[in-house]
Amino acid sequence: MNTKLSQRIGHRLEASDKQAVIKDRRFLDDEQLIYSEQVELVESIFNAKVRDAEIEELIYHFTDIFRGHNPVHLIVWGMTGTGKTLTIQFFLTLLNELCRRRGIDMWHEHLDLSTPRPCFRALNDLACQIKASKRYKKGISLEEMMYRIEDKLRDYEGHFVLFVDECDHIRHDFDTFYTFLIRRLPQRIKAKLTLILASNKIDWPSQLDPRVKSFLRNNELLFKPYNAEDLQHILQIRVKRALHPGTVKDGVIEKIAAMACREHGDARKAVTLLSKSADLAEKKGSKLTLQLVDQAAKEIEQDQYLLMIRTAPVHLQATMAAIIVAWRNTKKSSMDTRQAYDSYRQFCSRADMQPLTIRAFGDFVSELDTYGFIRSRVLSRGRGGRSRDIVLELPMELEQRLYDTILLNLGLQKKLPDA
């Protein structure tokens, strides 16, 4: 037995115990909390009067149910992380309980579109949730899916409240989806349907077919972004439960709140930032300092890029890798699609992939642009023709990590030499 080693480990354990920052990690990540803890957390946030005004409005809107009327649809606007989902879920659970006590039939569902999906998948998800159908990838018509949903609801006579979260995330056939929900479904079922459509795009109804839009009788509710004070409340609650007392330096909570506030008042991001900072502090064996918050913010941003690329289609990954290679090889301050495409073809041949046409490649390039991996713009060189100018401006470290991630992900780290 290596006594030196065991001593060292012993010391480390003691030291880390002394300097432990995190008391209960689960309170830094909502998904790890069991339901009753979530409810308790939400209640303590709402007791802090953080979303009072919005809850008042919700109550007012839904009082029709108790009068035996059908409330009109509700459109909710607010940036991501302003507590739309949390507040509405909380409210609906409450409402459900109230209805139950008064013997009113009510049923609510939460359709979460936070990852974009086509109409078919969205309807399929809904059908699954109300147990009207199983999950399909393909092979069944939209019509059939709609019919199954109608069939399930046909004989339900109570109130059916459908909360569509991030409702503008329907890809492609936006209209089909909302024509169904707004015009067709209510006509074919006995249930009294009330939609809650939440989105962060203020102008999303302008995408709707005018005929559907005119059919949509609705109220509107606006979630204002959290201000720094609200965020501090929310963070304090978490800190109290998740961290040991006295481990957070002065000003840290204020700083996290301020940073999150500047970025659209997103509470989830604020909590993530707190969580990451606490992790770093724990690893380093120090208190949670202002400097660690900065570092955590940087790491979170990089992690997001890496996660995005890892879960992207393979050709998008190849496009990214090819652009990185081409960028390193180019002497100029930018490159055009053709150069990037040549690099992509080389990458594909070395990686044993069938390259796509330049048309498809171009779409991937603009996708990378919208996600912020690259900057590109279309630029005319007069007689030299028009082409897209591509610039890669990521921090060196992130660029390398992205490249490594892609190679690893495509299982090619051995095949390709470092660029």
Add this chain to the structure above:
DNA sequence: TGTCCACAGGAAATACGGGGGT
């Protein structure tokens, strides 16, 4: 002022692969 480059990006056609029905 008109020409013309070299690609962007929309629309339609086609290929692909899962899934139901028989």
Add this chain to the structure above:
DNA sequence: ACCCCCGTATTTCCTGTGGACA
């Protein structure tokens, strides 16, 4: 096992265009 239908991915086809240059 076979065929056909479907949504999605990709290709094919094609029109449009900003501005240097003649």
